[in-house]
Every structure is written in structure tokens, then in C-alpha cells.
Amino acid sequence: MKKINKLPVSSLLCYGYLAILVCIxxxxxxWIFISSIKQPGEIISSISFIPQNPGLHYYIKIFTEMNxxxxxxxxxxxxxxxxxxxxxxxSHASYGIVRYxxxxxxxxxxxxxxxTTYMFPSILLAIPYSVLIGKIGLQNSxxxxxxxxxxxxxxxxVWMLIGFFRTVPMEIEESAMVDGASPLKTFYLIALxxxxxxxxxxxxxxxxxxxxxxxxxxxxxxxxSKMTAPVYMSSLIGAEIxxxxxxxxxxxxxxxxxxxxxxxxxxxxxGGLTQGAIK
Amino acid sequence: MKGDDxxxxxxxxxxxxxxxxxFVLPAVMVVFILFIYPVSVSILYSFTNKSILKKDFDxxxxxxxxxxxxxxxxxxxxxxxxxxxxxxxxxxxTIGFIAALGLNKIVKSKGLYxxxxxxxxxxxxxxxxxSWKWILNGVYGVVNNTLQSMGLINEPIGFxxxxxxxxxxxxxxxxxxxxxxxxxNILAALQTIPKxxxxxxxxxxxxxxxxxxxxxxRYIRNIIGLLVVLKTVWIFNNFDFIYLLTGGGPASKSTMLxxxxxxxxxxxxxxxxxxxxxxxxxxxxxILVSLYFKLLDRWEGxxxx
Numbered sequence: 001m002k003k004i005n006k007l008p009v010s011s012l013l014c015y016g017y018l019a020i021l022v023c024i025x026x027x028x029x030x031w032i033f034i035s036s037i038k039q040p041g042e043i044i045s046s047i048s049f050i051p052q053n054p055g056l057h058y059y060i061k062i063f064t065e066m067n068x069x070x071x072x073x074x075x076x077x078x079x080x081x082x083x084x085x086x087x088x089x090x091s092h093a094s095y096g097i098v099r100y101x102x103x104x105x106x107x108x109x110x111x112x113x114x115x116t117t118y119m120f121p122s123i124l125l126a127i128p129y130s131v132l133i134g135k136i137g138l139q140n141s142x143x144x145x146x147x148x149x150x151x152x153x154x155x156x157x158v159w160m161l162i163g164f165f166r167t168v169p170m171e172i173e174e175s176a177m178v179d180g181a182s183p184l185k186t187f188y189l190i191a192l193x194x195x196x197x198x199x200x201x202x203x204x205x206x207x208x209x210x211x212x213x214x215x216x217x218x219x220x221x222x223x224x225s226k227m228t229a230p231v232y233m234s235s236l237i238g239a240e241i242x243x244x245x246x247x248x249x250x251x252x253x254x255x256x257x258x259x260x261x262x263x264x265x266x267x268x269x270x271g272g273l274t275q276g277a278i279k
Numbered sequence: 280m281k282g283d284d285x286x287x288x289x290x291x292x293x294x295x296x297x298x299x300x301x302f303v304l305p306a307v308m309v310v311f312i313l314f315i316y317p318v319s320v321s322i323l324y325s326f327t328n329k330s331i332l333k334k335d336f337d338x339x340x341x342x343x344x345x346x347x348x349x350x351x352x353x354x355x356x357x358x359x360x361x362x363x364x365x366x367x368x369x370x371x372x373t374i375g376f377i378a379a380l381g382l383n384k385i386v387k388s389k390g391l392y393x394x395x396x397x398x399x400x401x402x403x404x405x406x407x408x409x410s411w412k413w414i415l416n417g418v419y420g421v422v423n424n425t426l427q428s429m430g431l432i433n434e435p436i437g438f439x440x441x442x443x444x445x446x447x448x449x450x451x452x453x454x455x456x457x458x459x460x461x462x463x464n465i466l467a468a469l470q471t472i473p474k475x476x477x478x479x480x481x482x483x484x485x486x487x488x489x490x491x492x493x494x495x496x497r498y499i500r501n502i503i504g505l506l507v508v509l510k511t512v513w514i515f516n517n518f519d520f521i522y523l524l525t526g527g528g529p530a531s532k533s534t535m536l537x538x539x540x541x542x543x544x545x546x547x548x549x550x551x552x553x554x555x556x557x558x559x560x561x562x563x564x565x566i567l568v569s570l571y572f573k574l575l576d577r578w579e580g581x582x583x584x
Contacts, residue, residue, distance in 0.1 A: 014381040021378055022395045024455065028410040029398055031421065035413065047421045089305045096302025100295065110303065117314055118509075119564045121516040123537040124557035127324065127544050128317035130331070151313040154306060183298040212403035214519035219545070230405035234523055237408075244419065247409050255406045262401035263394060269463065 029255070036248040043245050058249035068250055070225050071232040078142050078217075078228060079210035082149040087203050089150075090157035095187055097158070098165040099173075111162075117155040122215050125151055130219045140226040148216045153206045160205065164198030165191065201268035204261045211258060229254050325555035330548045343555040352531075353539070353556065360535045363446070364514045368507060370454035375461025376503075382462070383469045393466075400459035408523035411452050415439055439525055442532045449521060449533055456520075457510070464506055468499040501578060508571045512564055536560050 035043055037054040046052075062068040101107030129148050138144030168191050176186050192199070217228040224232065233250050236242070325343055329336035347353045382393055402410075414421055415438040423435040438448040472494065480490040518537040521527065527534035527542070534542075536556070544553035 011385055014384045018378065018381045018385070018392050018396070021374070022392060025396050025398050025459070028402070028407075028414060031414055032406070032410050044419045047419075047424045089309060092302045093306030096299050100299025100302065106299075113310065115568070116565070117310060119512050119516075119561065119568055120314060120318075121537060121540075121557055121560050121564070123516070123518055123540045124321060124554075124561055125314075125317055126541075127550060127554055127557065128320040131320070132317065147313075150309060154309055154313075158306060183301075187302070208401075212405075214404055214523065215541075230403060233405045233409070237412075237523075244413055244416075248413065251406045251409045254403060255401070258403055258406075259398070259401045262397065266394070266397055266463065 029259075032248050032251050032255070036245065036252050038245070040245060043248075058245040059253070062246055062250050062253070066246070067225070068229070068232070068253070071227055071229040072253070074142060074226065075211055075228040075230070078145045078149065079207050081142065081146040082153050082210040083203050083207045085146065086150060086153040086157045086206050087199060090154050090161055090202070091192065091199060092187070093154075094158045094161035095165050095191055098162055099170075099191075114155055114158055117151075118159070120151075122152065126215055126219055129216065133220055138220075140221050140223050144220055145217055145228070148220065149210050149213060152213075153210060156209065157202050157206050160202045161195070161198065164195040164202070167198075168194050198268065201265040204265045205269060208258050208261055321554045321558060324550055325558055327551050329550040329554075331544060331550055332548055336551075339551065343551045344559075346552055347556050347559070356531075356534055356536055356539045360515060363450075363535055364511055366450055367453050367457065367514050368510055370450055371457035371510070372461050372503070372507070374454055374458040376465055378458065378462040379465035379469060382466050393463075396462060397459045399456045400463075402456060404519040404523055407452065407456055407520065412439065412524065415448065440529055442529050445525060445529060445533050449524060452524070453514075453520065457514075460510075461503075461506060464502055465499055468502040469495070472498045501575065504571070504575045504578060508568060508575070511571070512568065515560070515564060 034049060034051060036058055037056065038046075038051045039053050039055065040057075042048075042052055097107055097110055101110060125148070133139055133144045133148065138147070172194075173186050173190055176190050177183075181189070212230065213228070214230050214234065217231045218234070221227045221231060224235070227235070229250070233247070233254065236247055236250075324336075326338055326340060327336040328339050378396055382389060382396075385392070399407075413419075415423070417423055417435040417437055417440065420435075422438070423432075426432045427435065436444065438444055476494050477490055480494060485493070516537060517535075518541065521533055521535055522538055522541070525533045527538040537560075540553045540556050540560070543556060544550050
């Protein structure tokens with residue numbers, strides 16, 4: 001009798017505090033959305049959770065008057081370009097480390113190097129990058145941004161992919177090698193397809209990180225039409241009169257891709273972040 | 280015959296290594312171009328009076344380093360960064376851990392709770408900044424207006440503009456953002472603990488606290504250790520979170536090292552000083568992380584026995 005009563009009480013307690021946490025976790029998203037569809041007068045006069053006369057006027061404003069789609073496009077191209085190059089380089093490198101240098105001294109040096117690049121403050125890199133990118137004339141360009149974004153996305157992708165490649169059993173590849181497949185062929189046709197879900201998750205995470213990046217984009221772009229979306233949005237804070245409706249609508253548009261992809265890979269991320277380091 | 284075999288083995292090994300390099304080489308090149316070269320440039324700048332505006336510069340020896348080590352502002356900022364990182368990790372780890380324990384216990388609608396609790400993690404820093412600036416706004420903000428209409432406060436609270444509250448507000452927002460990462464990873468680790476361990480402990484007469492300490496903590500401490508290492512580096516180096524929320528203000532009360540360096544390079548235009556400060560930051564992190572890894576290695580050693 002006692003046992004039957006005891007279990008629900010402690011679970012109930014869990015449900016209770018988890019519910020409180022969920023409210024806090026989800027409130028900003030809810031509030032951005034509610035605020036973005038309120039009327040201009042209402043947004044600054046009422047904190048009601050239900051808009052009196054909901055409408056899409058702020059969304060129309062950012063896409064017609066403000067040309068926000070141009071900045072979104074800059075963000076998209078930069079993030080996709082970064083992801084493609086990072087995946088190409090990192091999938092080869094992580095496979096090489098796992099298969100060819102796993103137990104040796106060279107492998108240790110490489111993993112150490114990886115961890116070291118991980119510690120690099122982006123503000124330290126920002127200074128020489130701004131000079132170098134200026135020198136080769138790539139300020140205000142997507143290519144310049146992609147180049148600098150590789151500095152954080154490649155080490156990160158290698159880190160995550162190492163964890164995924166470790167799960168591939170060596171025997172399958174060995175039998176292919178015995179059958180005369182070259183190392184590259186073995187990689188493309190056998191190892192890579194096995195970890196494809198991991199590669200996809202890594203790619204999405206890389207995309208999100210590039211999509212969200214602020215510092216490099218801030219120092220490497222200064223013309224409004226070349227700015228990525230977050231840098232353009234941050235310039236709105238400097239305005240004399242803040243248009244909160246516009247800020248909320250652009251926030252909503254900008255958070256959605258990130259949110260969508262995150263939910264897609266949430267199960268994969270948990271392992272990927274930590275497996276790369278477990279020997 | 281035997282000698283031939285050894286020769287053949289060495290040749291195979293050489294070939295094997297060559298394939299390995301083929302896979303790794305592009306990444307090594309990228310690391311060289313994107314890290315080693317720029318950092319060499321930074322080290323060079325740190326001994327010069329380089330400015331963002333001018334092309335020419337002169338060598339000034341270790342003057343920049345003397346300048347920052349004698350600067351009270353630098354040390355204040357450094358100490359603030361350390362306590363900020365420490366408090367942030369404590370906050371995120373505690374809330375993430377509690378949430379993970381709760382999620383591990385419940386059965387019904389676990390997935391829904393998990394998904395909703397992850398939302399903050401998916402927030403880009405600009406969206407974090409906009410949403411919380413708006414929620415905590417002194418005039419139109421939902422928090423201040425609610426508190427005022429309930430009669431709890433007479434004047435709106437300047438959560439992000441009052442020097443007394445700004446750090447605590449930032450800490451709250453950063454905990455909100457960072458806890459899900461701890462939660463998801465700790466939950467994944469909790470799920471790997473075999474259930475029979477707890478049953479065996481129960482039969483041996485262990486209390487709930489004892490089995491929590493000896494089984495739960497023992498199983499997940501490596502994961503937690505690693506997360507703390509990663510997070511220490513990320514939080515210490517993070518620029519955009521605070522920059523977008525407060526810009527380091529009010530009255531420099533929320534200026535951390537990366538913002539200090541940014542201001543030094545792009546506002547004061549002293550690239551030499553900024554480079555020197557950034558290099559001290561890197562050296563500090565490298566020492567800290569190697570200490571962390573020593574500790575983690577020791578933990579792993581005790582687990583084997």
C-alpha cells in the first residue's frame with residue numbers, strides 16, 4: 001500500500017517543477033510571437049497575452065520597407081557554404097584520425113591540436129582576420145565570412161564526427177579492403193553511409209552555429225545590404241526610437257530555422273558533443 | 280625469408296600512414312592557415328603600436344604587456360570574467376542537472392517536456408538579446424508592468440540598466456540559455472546506468488543518498504567533467520551574448536575580457552594592446568584546460584580499478 005502511494009507523489013513533484021521550468025524556458029518564444037502580431041499602439045500599451053487585433057503588419061514591414069530578405073539571404077548563403085566546406089574537410093579528417101592514427105602518437109598530437117584550436121578565443125582571431133580579410137579585399141563579402149567561419153566550424157565538426165566514426169565496426173571495412181577496395185572507396189562507399197545520420201546532425205549543427213554567428217560578421221561587414229541577419233538586427237538597437245514590433249518580427253523569422261533544425265537533431269546532439277573526447 | 284616479411288611490413292605501414300595523411304591533410308592545412316598564421320600575426324602585433332586605422336607600425340618591445348599588467352581595468356575585467364564563468368557554470372549545471380533527474384524519473388509525456396525544455400538552446404544570441412530586452416524593458420516590459428500592477432514595486436526595475444542588478448539578470452538569462460545543454464547530456468548519461476545497480480544497492484541496505492552518490496554521480500561525473508571543460512572555454516571566450524544584451528555596460532559593470540579586447544581594438548584603436556590581452560586570455564585558458572584534463576584523467580584512472 002505504502003509503495004503504491006509513494007511513487008506518484010515523487011513523480012508528481014517532478015512534473016510540478018518541470019512544468020515551472022517549461023514555462024520559463026518557453027515564455028520568450030511565446031512572447032516574441034504574441035508581441036510581433038500586436039497592433040503598433042497595442043504593443044507598447046498592453047501586456048495582454050491575447051492580441052486584440054492580430055495582424056502580420058510588422059512582418060510585411062520587414063520584408064517590404066526594410067529588405068530583410070537580403071540579410072537573410074546573406075546569412076543563408078554564408079551558413080550553407082560554411083557547412084558544405086566544413087563537412088567535406090572534417091569528414092575526411094575525422095575518419096583519418098579514427099582509422100589511421102587512432103592509437104599512435106600522431107593521433108594524440110592531432111587530437112590535442114583539435115582541443116587547442118577549440119580554446120582559441122574568437123576575439124583573438126578577430127583582430128588578424130579583420131586585417132587579413134581587408135588585405136585580400138574580401139570585406140563585405142560572403143566568401144570572406146565563410147573563410148573565417150571555417151575556423152570554428154571545422155574543429156567542431158571534426159570533434160563531433162570522430163565520435164560517430166568510432167561507432168563503425170572495423171571488420172566491415174576490413175572485408176571490403178580485402179576484396180580490393182581502395183581506402184578512399186572504402187571511406188565513401190562503406191564508412192560514410194554508415195555514419196550518414198551523424199554527418200547530417202553535424203552538418204545541421206554547423207549550419208546553426210554559422211547562422212547565429214555575430215562577432216566576425218560584425219567586424220567584416222559595414223554596408224547594410226552585405227550584413228548577415230543578426231548583424232543587421234543588432235544595428236536596430238542603435239536607432240533613436242526602437243521599433244519593438246519590427247525587432248520582435250525579425251526575431252521570430254530568424255529563430256525559426258534554428259529552432260526547426262534543433263528539434264530535428266536533438267537526440268543526436270547529446271552523444272555527439274561528448275563522444276569525441278572519450279578515448 | 281623473415282627479413283623479407285619485416286621489409287614488407289614496413290612498406291605496408293608506410294603506405295598505411297600515407298593514406299592516413301591523405302585524409303587528414305586538408306584539415307591540417309586549414310588549421311595552419313586559419314590559426315597558426317593569424318596567431319603569429321597577433322603575437323607580432325602585441326609587440327607593436329599597430330592601430331586599426333594605420334598601415335605602418337613600430338616595435339615597442341614589451342610595452343603593451345607592461346601596460347595591461349599595470350592596468351587596473353584589465354585585472355578587474357579578468358577577475359570579473361573568472362567569477363562570471365564560475366557562476367554561470369554553477370547555475371547552468373544545477374538547473375540542467377535537476378531538470379535531467381526529473382526527466383529521467385517521469386514516464387508520461389517525457390518527450391514533450393524534453394522538447395519544450397530545449398527551446399532556449401536553439402535561440403540565436405541576437406534573439407536572446409531582443410526577447411529579454413523586451414521582456415525586461417523598464418517602460419513596456421511584461422515583467423515590470425506585471426510587478427507594478429500587482430503593487431510589488433513602485434518604480435520599474437532597471438534589470439539590465441541598473442549597475443546593481445545587471446550581472447544577476449545576465450546570470451539568470453545565461454542560465455536559461457545554457458541549462459538545456461547540460462540537461463540533454465546528463466540525461467543521456469543517466470540513461471546508460473544499469474537499473475540493477477540500484478537494486479543491488481537497495482538489497483545491500485544503501486540509503487537513497489548513498490546510491491545517488493555512489494552510483495549516479497559515479498556514472499555521470501566524467502560527462503559532467505567534460506561538459507564543464509567545454510563550457511568553461513565557451514563562456515570565457517563568449518563575446519556576443521553580453522555584447523548584444525548590454526554592450527558591457529552600464530558603467531562597464533558587465534564588461535568581460537572579450538568585450539574589453541573588442542573595445543581596445545575597435546574603439547580605442549590600440550590593436551597592439553588588444554592583441555596582447557587576447558594572448559594572455561589564450562594562455563590562461565590553456566593552463567586551465569590542461570589542469571582540468573589532469574583531473575579528468577585521474578577520474579578515469581580510478582574507474583578502471
